[in-house]
Amino acid sequence: MKIIISGAGPGGVTLALMLHKRGFKPQIFEAAAAVKPLGVGINVQPSAIVELAELGLLDELRNTGIETAQVAYYTRLGQRVWSEPRGIAAGYKVPQFSIHRGELQMLLIEAALKRMGPEVLQTGWESVSVEPDAGRITLRNRVSGELRTEQADVVIAADGIHSPIRRQFYPDEGLPKFSGCVLWRATTLGEPFLDGRTMVMAGNANHKLVTYPISQKVARTGKSLINWIAELRVDGDTPPKDDWNRVVDRSVFAPRFDSWVFDFLDVPRLFAGAEQVFEFPMVDRDPLPRWSYGRVTLLGDAAHPMYPIGSNGATQAILDARKLADEIQASDVARLPDALVRYEQERLPKCARIVAANRAQGPDYVLEVFEERAPNGFKHVHDVASQAELEQIALSYKKVVGLDIESVNQRARDNLGL
16 A cells, blocks of 8 residues: 655654554655754643654653643733643653654654655655545655656645645635734743743733743753743734744844743743744634545644644644554555545544634633733632632643543553553
């Protein structure tokens, strides 16, 4: 069975590793001329770490990322409103990891090259179009402009939010949906804050900071590589695509955070320590009615791009990969279109619910509760919201994204013997 994956992001490479474990020899075509560890920090939830651990990658993850111990929510005045343990500390059999996206991608690619050889990955080839019923994909070389057509039994588009294959199926979709908020993202080498393993959310939906450490290598030196995201609501429509992921001066946003000097973190100092700051409009896309057409389907951000709320982008792509690999393994060549439909029938509605939940602020909604009810601060958290209300906000999101502890731990027992 010939399987082509378009896109060498975490979702696409994880799928290749899972297919290889099941006896297949997939091939990945990546648009970038060379794969480099680009990007900033992300979180990968225990539900996805179980799947990566089954691929034998847990030790590499522990050596690379930070095992997140807790998430803590603060008002823009620096008052803690809610915190809860994460990963092992919360009772999961596997950790949650805060990790540099590029380092995660390279970890996965190195595993794929080691296990499948250099032929598994061809760089510099971007997908142009597909013939769904025939399983043909046309690719263009990014340097020479040369076109080539590859025949496959199945094609998986894991080529991101601007996927040309998705656009072929939905030509009138247009630009991603702009939330009205812009994100400024960077990393700063500094001193650890709190316990050195905490993810912090502070502020509200219009004025927010997200920050957490992402490097085990740096942590071993006694320092911390701190990933941070400053978020502000702005006026205007979606910025043009050329404005995405551009380097900007911190003066564009930093003055709005000048007063954010907390007892555990000096935010202006954090911003000042970054070498470069990248600007991203916060965008997603509306859920699709279907992902699969004949012998072609979508995966990860090509299928369900979502706001970076609740730490679920990479996690859901990895869960996509597990379900799709299982369905391909259970099928023969003639019935592969049915296998893609079964994958879609399970994953599409789940991811559509997460897109909607993230638009409603997901677990970060707790910050809105305190901004609305106590904008000038409070004496005691429970004067503003009861413990039961706080727990319900966190629990409801976990149910949506499949993070209930017993389900994740059952998978860890079944697949890893933990």
